[in-house]
Amino acid sequence: MNVFVKFSASVAILAGLATGAASQEILLRSSDTHPDGYPTVEAVKHMGELLMERSGGRIGIEVYHSSQLGEEADAIEQTRLGVIDIIRASFGPFNNIIPETKVPSLPYIFRSVEHMRAVADGDIGADILAAFEPHGLIGLAFYDAGARSFYTSETPVRSIEDMAGQKFRVMQSDLFVDMINALGADAVPMPYGEVYSAIQTGVIDGAENNPPSYETALHAEVAPYYTLDEHLIVPEVLAISKITWDRLSPEDQELVRQAAIDSVAYQRELWDAAEQASLEAVAAAGSEIIEVDKQPFIDAMAPVYEQYVDTPELQELVDRIQALEVE
Known part of the structure; x- marks a missing residue:
């Protein structure tokens, strides 16, 4: 039997989920690296609730959070093979698989969160999602992941000069490696789940992520300096x-497609609240939130754009994003 299909034997389980609904015929397994309660996890749960309601109880989603089905790179491969049905993942691990995903992953490609959302919700976003299909995946929707910034254990980053010689964890993406190197630091690709111990033991000096991840993964405990350079505003x-x-x-x-699309607004609402709450929480616990002049960081990205925007198609995608005005 295929892993995502369960027939009428699930009637008793389903009765506890949706009284009076028909027997659940399709159970989709969904993978997420984030912990239970995280906005992306809760959004996929919400998508499952919508599916249960709209399918008369025939279709449901079982969400495996906290990397239960593997870290992102492995889970992506398992999803392409059909072992996992649905995946919520960062763009970084797709960069070496799907060329179009490199563009939303470029540092400072988005001027603001509002700009990113306008791109994701329009024709440009639809074109990027369509690029997943030749690689064994159907892109359904974009979720917010906020702005990613650097955090360190010993030496705070107050200017680009403070990046020099520091070792930063990055996702397993060549683009992210080269971004770090262009800033004068050393990139260390590693799975998300290994970051805490790597900082704690001095294998790396810090990492980069959004405020909710910084808080929920407890990275603030071992890296108390959080620099708001906001180098990436990458959707997931x-x-x-x-x-x-x-x-x-x-x-x-x-x-399935419509339930995914309809879960986006719910995810964004949760995300906006979580991001602000996380910044306040880590500051209250002792982390220093550092403002920084972003322009030197932006200027350092010129060789990254030159290297990765390496086809007319990708250059056109960059131009379309940069030309999009947000009201």
Whole structure:
């Protein structure tokens, strides 16, 4: 039996989830590295609730949070193979697989969160999601991941000069490695789950992430200096295995796609509240939140753009994003 299909044997379980609903026929397994309660985890749960309601209880989602199904790079491969049905993942691990994902991952490509959301919700976002299909995935929607900034254990980053010689964890992405190197620091790719101990033991000096991740992963305990350089405002992607997708009827495909799209507003609401709350929480616990002049960081990114925007198609995508005005 395929891992994502469970038939009428699930009636007793389903009765506890949705009284009076028909037996659950399709149970989609969803992977997320973040802990229970995190905005992306809760958004996929919400998507599952929408699916249960709209399918009359036939389709549900079981969310495996906290890297239960593996770290992102491994989980992406398992989703492409159809072992995992749905994945919520950062753009970084896709950069070496899907060229179009490099553009939203470029440092300072988005002028603001509002700019990023306008891109994600429009034709540009649709084109980026469509690029997933040839690689065994169907892009469903974009979630917010806020702005990523640097944090360190010993030497605070108050200017670009403070980056020199420091070792920073990055996602397993060549683009992110080269971004760190362009800033004069040393990039150390490693899985998200290993960051705390790596900082604690001095294997790395720091990492970079958004405020909720910085707080919930407890990285603030070992790296108390958080520099608001906001080098990346990268959306995250919600995708389904093409193997799973092709086994769904056209009607069920539409139910899944629309439930994913409708979960975005819920995720953004949770995200905005979580981001502000996390900054306040880590500051109250003793972290120093550091403002920094971003322009030297932006200027240092010229060689990164030159290297990664290496085709006319990607340059056109960059131009479209930069030209988009936000009202």
